Structures are given as C-alpha cells and as structure tokens.
Amino acid sequence: MLIGGALGGLAVEGAGDVSGAVAAFDPYLLRVVRFTLWQAALSTLLSVLPALLVARALSRYPRFPGRGLILQLFAVPLALPAIVVALAVLSLYGRAGYFSGIFSLLGGREWPGIYGISGILVAHVFFNLPLAARLFLEALQTVPSDQWRLASQIGMGSRSAFRLIEWPALRPALPGVAGLVFMLCLTSFTIVLTLGGGPRATTLEVAIYQALRFDFDPARAVALTVLQVVLTFVVVLALTRLGANTTGDANLPVAPRRFLSPSGPERVFDAGLILLSLLFVAGPMAATVMAGLGADLSRLAGESAVRQATATSIALALLSASLSAILSLALVTARRALSLRRRSMAGRLLQQATDSGAGFVLVVPPIVIGAGWFLLLRSHADVFAVAPVMVVTVNAVMAMPFAVRAIRPAYDAASERHEKLCALLGISGWNRLRRIDWPVLRRPLATAFAFAMALSLGDLGVIALFGSDSVQTLPYLLLARMGSYRTEDAAGLALWLGLVCLLLMLAAGRLGKETPT
Amino acid sequence: MSAGAAVELDRAVFSYGAAPLDFDVAFAAGRVTAIMGPSGSGKSTLLNLVAGFETPQAGRVLIGGRDVTTDPPSRRPVSMVFQENNLFAHLSVEDNVGLGRSPSLKLTAADRAAVEEALARTGLAGKQKRLPRELSGGERQRVALARVLVRERPVLLLDEPFASLGPALRHDMLDLVAGLQAERAMTVLFVTHQPEDARRIAEAVVFLEDGKVAAAGQAETFFGGAGPEAFQRYIGSEAASGRSRDVARKRT
Numbered sequence: 001m002l003i004g005g006a007l008g009g010l011a012v013e014g015a016g017d018v019s020g021a022v023a024a025f026d027p028y029l030l031r032v033v034r035f036t037l038w039q040a041a042l043s044t045l046l047s048v049l050p051a052l053l054v055a056r057a058l059s060r061y062p063r064f065p066g067r068g069l070i071l072q073l074f075a076v077p078l079a080l081p082a083i084v085v086a087l088a089v090l091s092l093y094g095r096a097g098y099f100s101g102i103f104s105l106l107g108g109r110e111w112p113g114i115y116g117i118s119g120i121l122v123a124h125v126f127f128n129l130p131l132a133a134r135l136f137l138e139a140l141q142t143v144p145s146d147q148w149r150l151a152s153q154i155g156m157g158s159r160s161a162f163r164l165i166e167w168p169a170l171r172p173a174l175p176g177v178a179g180l181v182f183m184l185c186l187t188s189f190t191i192v193l194t195l196g197g198g199p200r201a202t203t204l205e206v207a208i209y210q211a212l213r214f215d216f217d218p219a220r221a222v223a224l225t226v227l228q229v230v231l232t233f234v235v236v237l238a239l240t241r242l243g244a245n246t247t248g249d250a251n252l253p254v255a256p257r258r259f260l261s262p263s264g265p266e267r268v269f270d271a272g273l274i275l276l277s278l279l280f281v282a283g284p285m286a287a288t289v290m291a292g293l294g295a296d297l298s299r300l301a302g303e304s305a306v307r308q309a310t311a312t313s314i315a316l317a318l319l320s321a322s323l324s325a326i327l328s329l330a331l332v333t334a335r336r337a338l339s340l341r342r343r344s345m346a347g348r349l350l351q352q353a354t355d356s357g358a359g360f361v362l363v364v365p366p367i368v369i370g371a372g373w374f375l376l377l378r379s380h381a382d383v384f385a386v387a388p389v390m391v392v393t394v395n396a397v398m399a400m401p402f403a404v405r406a407i408r409p410a411y412d413a414a415s416e417r418h419e420k421l422c423a424l425l426g427i428s429g430w431n432r433l434r435r436i437d438w439p440v441l442r443r444p445l446a447t448a449f450a451f452a453m454a455l456s457l458g459d460l461g462v463i464a465l466f467g468s469d470s471v472q473t474l475p476y477l478l479l480a481r482m483g484s485y486r487t488e489d490a491a492g493l494a495l496w497l498g499l500v501c502l503l504l505m506l507a508a509g510r511l512g513k514e515t516p517t
Numbered sequence: 518m519s520a521g522a523a524v525e526l527d528r529a530v531f532s533y534g535a536a537p538l539d540f541d542v543a544f545a546a547g548r549v550t551a552i553m554g555p556s557g558s559g560k561s562t563l564l565n566l567v568a569g570f571e572t573p574q575a576g577r578v579l580i581g582g583r584d585v586t587t588d589p590p591s592r593r594p595v596s597m598v599f600q601e602n603n604l605f606a607h608l609s610v611e612d613n614v615g616l617g618r619s620p621s622l623k624l625t626a627a628d629r630a631a632v633e634e635a636l637a638r639t640g641l642a643g644k645q646k647r648l649p650r651e652l653s654g655g656e657r658q659r660v661a662l663a664r665v666l667v668r669e670r671p672v673l674l675l676d677e678p679f680a681s682l683g684p685a686l687r688h689d690m691l692d693l694v695a696g697l698q699a700e701r702a703m704t705v706l707f708v709t710h711q712p713e714d715a716r717r718i719a720e721a722v723v724f725l726e727d728g729k730v731a732a733a734g735q736a737e738t739f740f741g742g743a744g745p746e747a748f749q750r751y752i753g754s755e756a757a758s759g760r761s762r763d764v765a766r767k768r769t
Contacts, residue, residue, distance in 0.1 A: 417602040420570055426591025427620040435622065439607040 043124035055136030074130035079505030081458025082190035088284035119195035139173035292495025323396035387466035399452035450508035521547030521704035522581030529576035538728035551715035554725035603661035
C-alpha cells in the first residue's frame with residue numbers, strides 16, 4: 001500500500017506537464033484503450049464459457065483415473081511465468097512452430113504465425129481457462145451431497161439437474177471468476193509484449209513500457225498510466241459491486257460423491273470436452289519441455305550471463321518473498337486487531353481499507369507502479385541503479401494478495417481460539433509470537449513465501465522497465481534472447497525458469513495442504 | 518493463599534450497539550455463585566466485564582475492593598475457564614499449565630513442582646507430555662482447572678465450561694470445582710444453563726433477564742420454590758422441555 005501511495009507521486013510529477021499529457025490523448029491512444037478492453041473481454045469470454053462446461057464435466061465424474069492429475073495440471077499455468085508461456089505458444093502455433101505444417105496444409109497457404117490478437121487470446125485462455133475451471137469446480141462442490149441424493153431419488157434428468165442444482169451453485173461464482181479473469185487479462189503485460197507483435201495489438205501496459213523505454217516520452221507515459229489506473233479501478237469497482245472476490249486459490253477440497261449417472265452421449269461429450277481442454281493446457285507445457293530439451297542446455301548452463309541472471313533472480317525473489325510474507329503478516333495482524341475492536345467507526349473503515357488494500361494491489365499492476373517510480377526517480381537518481389530495490393518491493397507487493405490469502409484464514413482461526421486466553425494469561429509481544437503464533441503460522445507463511453517467490457521469479461513487468469546489462473533476471477534475459485532471435489537459448493531458459501517456478505508452486509501447494517494439527 | 522475477593526459491578530453499563538446491559542450487583546467473597554438466565558440475557562458479558570475482555574462504557578468493576586475497570590485481563594486477580602479453546606493445541610499439557618505461571622514459560626523449580634501438584638490434584642498425573650488432541654473433552658477442562666490452580670488468583674470465572682460434557686462427567690467436574698473451591702476459598706462465578714448444576718455447587722444465585730439483574734439470593738431460596746416468579750418460569754420451562762433443549766443447544 002505504501003508503494004501504491006507513492007504512485008501518487010507519478011501523478012504529481014506528470015501534473016507539471018499537463019499540456020503534454022493532454023496532447024497524448026490522440027486517436028492512437030483511443031485505439032490502444034479499445035484494444036485493451038476488447039482483448040480482455042474476448043479472453044474472458046473464451047476462458048469462462050468453456051471453463052463452465054469443463055468444470056461441470058469434471059464435477060460429474062468425481063472419480064475417474066487421472067482426474068487428480070488433470071486438476072493438478074490445471075494448477076500449473078498459475079505457476080508458469082507469462083514469458084515461458086508466450087514462448088511455448090510460439091513454439092506450438094508460431095510460424096516455425098510444431099503445428100505450422102498442419103495449419104499450412106489445412107489453410108492451403110503458408111501459416112502466418114500467431115502474432116497479434118490470436119496469440120494473445122491463446123495465451124490468455126491457456127492461463128485462465130484452467131483457473132476458471134478450478135474455481136467453478138470449487139463452486140460446484142459446495143453443493144451438498146444430500147441434494148444429489150435427493151435429485152437421484154426423484155429421478156432428475158441432467159438438464160433439470162443443471163438448471164436446478166448446478167446453475168444456482170455456479171451463478172454466484174460467475175461474476176467473481178469472470179471478473180478475476182478480466183482483470184488478469186486487462187493488466188497482462190508480458191503476453192501482449194511478446195505475442196502482440198506491433199502497434200495494432202498493443203495494450204495500455206505495453207504502451208506505457210514503450211513510452212518509457214523506447215520513445216522516452218514521460219508525458220505520454222503519465223497519460224497512459226493514469227488511464228490504466230482509472231480503467232482498472234472502474235472495472236474493480238464494478239466487480240466489487242457484483243460481489244467478486246479478486247483473489248485466486250490454488251487448492252481444492254475433496255469431491256463429494258455424486259448420485260446421478262449421465263447418459264451415454266453425454267458421457268462421450270464430457271469426455272471429449274475434458275480431453276480437449278487437457279490437450280489445450282498440456283500442449284504448451286509439452287512444447288516448453290520439448291523445445292527446452294532441444295536447446296544446448298549444457299552450453300547455456302556454462303554461460304556466465306545465464307548463471308548471473310539465475311543468481312540475481314533467486315536473490316531478488318528470496319528478498320521479495322520475505323518482504324511479501326512479512327508485509328502480509330503485518331496486514332493480517334492489523335486487520336484482525338481492528339476487527340476485534342469492533343466498536344469504533346474509524347476502525348471499521350480502516351478494516352475495510354486493509355481488506356481492499358490487498359485487492360487494490362491487483363488493480364495497480366506492477367508496470368504501473370514501476371512506471372510511477374521510474375518517472376519519479378529519473379530526475380533524482382540513476383534509474384537503473386535502483387533496479388534491484390524496485391524489483392524486490394514491487395514484486396513483494398504484487399504477491400501480497402496471494403500471500404494474505406494463504407495466511408489470513410490460519411491467523412484468524414488461531415486468533416479466534418487464542419485471543420482471550422492470551423489476554424487472560426498475559427502472553428503478548430515476543431512471547432506470543434514465539435510460543436503461540438509461530439507454531440500455527442509456520443506453514444501458511446512458508447506457503448506464502450514459496451508463492452511469492454514463484455511470482456517474483458517469473459515477473460517481467462518491473463524488470464522490463466528497470467533492467468539493464470548490469471541487472472538482469474532470468475525473464476529479462478529470456479526476453480533479450482527472444483528479441484535477438486536466439487530462440488533455442490530462449491527455449492532452454494524457459495524450461496529452466498518454468499521448472500523452478502513449478503517446483504516452488506508445488507512446494508507452496510504441499511505446505512498449504514498439510515494442515516497443522 | 519488465594520483466599521477469595523469480593524467482586525462488584527457498580528452500575529456497569531455496556532452495550533454492543535443494541536439494548537444496553539446494565540449491571541449493578543455484588544458477589545460475596547469465597548462463595549460459589551451461579552449466574553443463570555435465558556440466552557442473550559448477558560451472562561457471558563457479565564463474566565467478560567469482570568475478566569476485562571470488555572470494558573464498561575460507564576460504571577466500575579471492583580475486585581477485592583480495588584477498582585480494576587481499566588486494567589487489562591492479565592493484571593486482574595481472576596482466572597477464567599471457557600466452554601472450549603482453553604488450551605493451546607500445539608503445546609503439551611505441562612506447558613499449557615505452566616503458562617499460568619509464566620507467559621514466557623520460564624519456570625523455576627518451584628513453578629514446576631506447582632504444575633506437577635496441580636496436575637495430580639486434577640487427576641492428570643502421568644499425562645504431562647500429552648497434546649490437547651490426545652485428551653478427552655473432560656480431561657481438557659481438567660487441564661484448564663489445573664492452570665487455574667497454579668495461577669492462584671482469588672476469583673474464578675466459569676463460562677459454561679462443562680456444557681459439552683455428558684451428565685456423569687459433568688458431575689465429576691462440578692465436584693472437582695467444589696473441592697478446589699473449598700481448598701482455596703476462591704470466589705467462583707459460574708454461568709450455567711443447568712439448574713441441577715447450580716444446585717449442586719452454588720450457594721447463591723444471580724438471575725439475569727434482558728441485560729439486568731432480575732433477582733439475586735440464596736440458592737436454597739431459589740430452588741426451594743420461593744424464588745422470584747421470572748426465575749420459576751425459566752426453571753419451569755426448562756424442566757418441561759429439558760431433554761429437547763439439551764439437544765437443540767448442541768447446535769449453537
């Protein structure tokens with residue numbers, strides 16, 4: 001939140017240059033805004049609708065071999081850095097991709113590649129379809145098994161089961177899920193940067209980056225940033241009115257037993273649906289692995305630039321994750337303390353502020369915060385010298401919504417049980433932290449830490465602005481190799497980066513699942 | 518050593534935002550007083566005011582003649598046992614009791630001896646190293662009582678601590694409380710829904726209704742049929758629907 005506040009500085013900075021900022025509102029800008037909204041809307045539609053069907057199909061067969069595996073696979077995109085996915089999409093559907101031969105044959109002419117809106121859409125759907133499907137599945141699993149028992153007793157067909165049981169469970173989740181997906185697509189930076197390919201398919205985020213790094217037009221950057229903030233803010237406001245929850249969850253409860261047995265054709269349809277989505281999700285992952293293995297991995301591993309980038313990435317991610325965990329813990333603690341002091345009106349307002357504070361971070365994407373600081377610092381210091389600090393802090397704040405989500409339930413439950421007891425026995429301060437809170441929070445904190453670290457490792461937004469030859473992270477290096485058409489190197493790096501992030505996410509999931517007794 | 522101290526609420530006013538609660542009542546030192554009344558009449562709030570979890574908006578709380586209105590819970594001469602969550606789940610029986618002596622668990626040899634003795638007195642000898650989840654519901658409350666013993670505070674507040682135990686077990690626990698009270702002469706305020714529990718160990722009864730003390734007096738008078746009318750009504754409806762009410766309460 002402190003960083004979000006400092007972003008106000010960017011507005012101040014830009015205010016002195018109002019005329020320039022106003023001048024920046026030209027037709028090109030309008031087109032950028034329109035494209036930003038358009039691609040986000042399309043991506044949402046293409047992710048959410050199939051996700052509904054896939055979730056329904058998955059929920060209808062609570063146990064078939066491989067179901068658990070599919071669900072785990074669906075959690076993987078959450079872990080993969082966007083740049084890795086972008087590369088995978090290119091190596092699958094790109095001009096020189098694995099499928100280009102087939103596509104050329106089918107189309108009757110040479111496959112033009114997937115740059116532009118189609119590439120963006122494919123990548124966004126890859127990220128968000130599994131996420132949405134998991135969230136919908138979660139919603140479907142809240143249907144008590146008694147309802148299914150009842151439905152089978154009165155011989156309810158699958159159509160009326162959908163209308164009377166499944167849809168009422170899905171509908172409340174719909175605005176939230178769609179909203180989350182829309183937000184993620186609206187603020188997506190890496191995908192658009194790498195797959196957009198040209199001014200026709202540019203979003204605000206990428207335009208900000210270009211204004212700062214290539215054109216060096218601060219006034220324009222300010223205008224774009226303000227627009228982006230306003231846009232996202234409006235969307236979030238609309239979403240919160242719809243009751244959306246802007247944070248995602250990585251774990252699923254166990255599926256309840258189902259008592260309706262679908263008919264033959266439905267089974268085939270559902271199976272096909274699941275298989276199709278599986279292929280769509282697994283494809284880019286397989287491509288990453290295949291292309292990555294094709295690269296000269298041993299040479300890459302020996303390269304000092306790669307080693308240095310790895311070391312930098314890990315060091316920054318470690319710092320960022322620590323910071324994120326500490327900040328989140330502080331936020332959670334403060335929030336709880338406020339909710340206990342229920343009487344004061346100001347307290348309630350503050351509590352709401354901390355609640356939405358974490359959600360607000362999602363509104364203000366890293367590139368915007370980065371841009372704000374970039375503009376602010378440009379006149380006072382060497383922008384590239386502060387790169388590590390910026391990357392650490394901005395990524396830490398970015399991971400906070402997820403970290404808070406991991407920590408808060410455990411902390412609130414523990415506090416519920418312990419608050420009075422601690423007050424009665426006079427356990428407070430360091431004693432309380434060491435004896436009472438730490439044993440309970442160790443695991444959720446580790447989860448938050450691993451999650452934050454994975455996010456920070458994969459982030460390209462901030463480093464794209466602040467990166468230079470002296471400070472390079474893995475995603476930055478990856479982008480550089482892509483830019484100079486060293487695709488094989490890029491593929492190798494992508495495999496490496498993707499693996500590290502995946503391992504971290506798996507660790508986070510495992511830590512989160514085993515509840516302390 | 519922890520001879521009882523009188524507890525007094527001197528026109529203590531407290532409100533959650535809805536109807537204000539207004540307590541003006543004194544509890545004699547060294548006695549067991551049952552606090553009874555319908556749900557929502559303010560029984561738990563009364564205990565919370567004495568314990569310091571809530572602060573009255575007006576009026577005073579006096580313990581042993583001292584004004585403790587603004588003291589934090591740990592500085593008041595009281596121990597409290599709740600219906601549940603009396604123990605830290607990740608700490609052993611020993612440590613849970615030891616926390617009653619030192620919040621940092623830095624225990625002297627004398628402290629350890631006291632913990633040992635309290636565990637023996639509450640029938641938990643040999644279970645020092647167990648974790649709360651390895652204990653039965655009754656045993657957990659015994660641990661809480663053992664902690665009360667090592668804390669040696671003159672006032673004991675019991676907020677329906679045995680409500681989730683079966684009848685026989687409840688009687689055992691009540692007898693244990695009565696025994697401890699006889700040894701230490703603590704002032705005990707005991708919130709309960711069960712007339713028979715109150716009858717078993719309480720010498721005095723305070724009956725609450727709508728956030729006020731509706732009646733107070735000797736237990737014999739109350740249960741001898743000479744109690745105030747509101748109390749008779751409360752007890753009567755209790756007796757009539759005793760069993761079903763017991764079941765219904767479990768859900769809350």
